[in-house]
Structures are given as structure tokens and as C-alpha cells.
């Protein structure tokens with residue numbers, strides 16, 4: 001540009017080389033021009049102005065670019081707007097299809113000795129849900145799931161049964177170290193339902209499919225594992241079976257509670273203590289008989305083992321997630337009443353009445369009612385009968401701690 005400017009010349013005035021009268025020269029319009037020796041200044045000033053303008057423009061643009069991050073993350077990754085709540089009578093995706101967890105597809109109809117694996121007692125009921133076992137001390141021992149018998153074995157007696165996801169859902173947890181739990185190698189899936197997320201659990205597996213990783217989606221009937229007999233307390237190969245559970249997640253703060261107790265091994269929120277099952281056979285039968293499933297409706301059919309009044313300042317995490325199970329007015333921040341199945345799974349919740357609060361007094365919990373027929377041999381010992389009536393049992397305080405955490409119980 002400088003070179004161009006330097007080479008620029010005003011055209012020579014006409015007759016400039018003529019030595020004529022300078023006044024006439026002025027009349028032709030050249031009188032305002034500087035003397036020829038300063039003429040170069042104008043193109044130079046023009047060029048400098050252009051350069052300065054360009055520099056200012058570049059600096060301004062660069063400042064703007066710097067001010068905005070190169071990848072405008074906040075603008076691109078926008079949290080999706082929550083979908084508008086659609087009132088629909090259509091079943092949730094979870095229940096579009098429900099399958100048996102192994103190829104034993106007749107567990108609702110077949111004789112129980114054919115379907116369920118006993119604990120070595122010869123009584124197939126010990127492979128079913130409930131207090132149907134006896135511990136070494138002679139007390140009733142609760143079994144939280146179904147032990148579905150092996151159907152096919154190789155010539156060494158190892159089980160060949162595939163294990164299937166019973167419904168659409170996503171993988172919450174896969175524990176691949178057999179000695180880390182009395183579940184052995186196990187998988188926890190979560191399934192959407194109108195009530196909230198329902199878990200299913202598959203235990204004592206020999207192999208877990210590599211794709212079964214937390215967050216992965218599974219379809220109903222998808223092979224997730226191979227049946228086995230893994231456990232921290234040995235199960236002989238001839239009693240290999242699938243331990244299957246279905247139920248509710250008690251507290252999403254369980255991990256903090258568990259770590260606070262310095263307990264091991266750490267399965268996060270997917271430890272068995274935080275997963276409270278219902279009778280899987282009843283749940284599968286409910287879905288089969290009605291041709292569809294609604295877990296909230298199913299829970300209404302679940303027998304109530306006991307009713308408990310609990311003093312608490314906050315609504316437990318459980319009823320925040322499974323809000324459909326809360327009945328009546330919002331929690332009043334003083335005390336609430338829950339109905340519970342024989343395994344400690346809350347079935348409903350509501351504010352305590354004035355009379356119930358009086359009965360509670362300064363206690364953390366008070367048993368308002370108990371059904372001995374449902375509690376049966378009381379393998380869970382959450383409540384126990386004393387001379388003065390039903391009280392929170394030996395396992396009851398720990399169960400309450402988990403349910404109410406982070407509120408302190410004692």
C-alpha cells in the first residue's frame with residue numbers, strides 16, 4: 001500500500017510545464033494544492049488511516065472472540081426441559097412386556113417342587129419369598145426373593161440356564177466379584193413405573209454379559225447373565241439357582257449411611273440392605289392375571305404386616321421418590337404413619353393424627369397395629385411382640401435408620 005501511495009502522483013496540472021501567468025493557473029483550480037514537495041502526505045495519511053482502522057477492527061473482533069468461549073458450552077449443553085406431564089392410561093414402558101427371568105416359564109402354574117430350589121432341607125418352600133427358613137439358632141430366617149431352579153446342565157453339572165431381564169430398564173449395578181456378597185455375582189436393574197423406579201435383582205450368577213454396565217439399557221427378555229452358584233457363603237453346584245428379587249429402593253443416601261458405619265464391602269446404594277423386595281411370585285401373578293402391570297396397584301394388594309408411627313422432621317427420601325405412595329395432605333414435619341410389608345417395604349405413608357402423635361409421645365417409633373398372620377415366623381424381626389404389646393424389634397432400629405437417614409434416629 002505504501003508502495004502504491006508512493007507511486008501515486010497527482011496528475012500534472014495542464015500546462016504545468018508552461019511557464020505562464022500563475023494567476024491563470026489558480027483559476028484552473030490548482031491553487032489550493034500544497035506545493036508539489038508535500039503532495040505525498042495525503043496518500044500516506046490515507047494509508048495510515050486505513051491501517052489504523054483495520055488494526056482497531058482486528059483488536060475489537062479478537063476481544064469479542066476472547067469474551068465468548070470457543071465452545072459456548074452453556075449455550076450448547078442446555079438441560080432438556082422436563083417433558084410436560086402427560087396424563088395417560090397407557091401402561092409405562094416397563095410393563096409393555098414382562099418375561100420370566102429364566103427359561104422356566106411355568107413358575108406360576110407348575111408344582112413348587114419343580115420350580116424352586118430348596119436350601120438343602122428338601123422343602124421347596126425354602127426357595128420362596130418369606131420366613132420359610134430356619135437359621136442355625138432356630139429362629140425364622142427371612143428369604144427376600146425366589147430361588148428359581150436350574151433347568152439345563154452340562155455334563156459336569158454346571159448350570160446352562162440363561163438369565164433374562166424381566167422388563168425394559170437400565171443397569172444400576174453389576175457386581176462381578178462373587179466373594180463380595182452373599183448374592184455372589186449379581187445385577188441390579190431399574191425399571192420405570194408410575195410409582196417410581198422399581199428394581200429387579202439377579203444373584204448367584206456365574207457370568208455377567210460384558211455389555212451389562214451401569215447406565216446401559218436392556219430390553220425385556222435380553223440375556224444379561226448365566227446362572228451359577230456364586231456367593232460369599234458357598235452354594236453347592238447341585239443347588240445352583242437364580243435368586244430373583246423385585247421391589248423398592250429405600251434410600252438414595254444409603255451409601256453415606258453405610259460408609260459412616262465403616263462397613264464393607266461397598267456396593268453403593270445397591271447393597272441388599274437398601275433394596276427391599278416384595279413377593280416376586282405375587283407380582284408376576286398380578287401382572288399375568290390382569291394382562292398388564294402397575295406397581296402401585298400391585299402394592300395395594302400386598303398384605304400389611306404392621307403399621308408404624310414415626311417421629312421425623314423431614315419427609316424421608318423414600319416418599320420423595322415414591323410420592324404416589326404418600327396419601328392425604330403434605331407432610332406436616334412432625335410425625336407420619338407407614339404401612340409395611342413383612343420384609344420392611346413401606347406400602348403407604350400419611351401424616352400421623354393427633355391421637356397417633358400422643359401415642360408416639362417421645363419415642364422415635366410406635367407400632368400402631370401388627371398382623372401376626374402376615375408377620376408369620378417373623379424372620380425380619382423389625383417389630384416384636386412383648387408382654388406390653390408390639391414394639392420395634394432387634395432389627396427395627398437399623399431399618400429405621402436407613403429409611404430416615406440423614407435424620408438421626410438415636
Ligand SMILES: [Zn+2]
Pocket residue numbers: 143145146147243244
Ligand atoms: Zn435366594
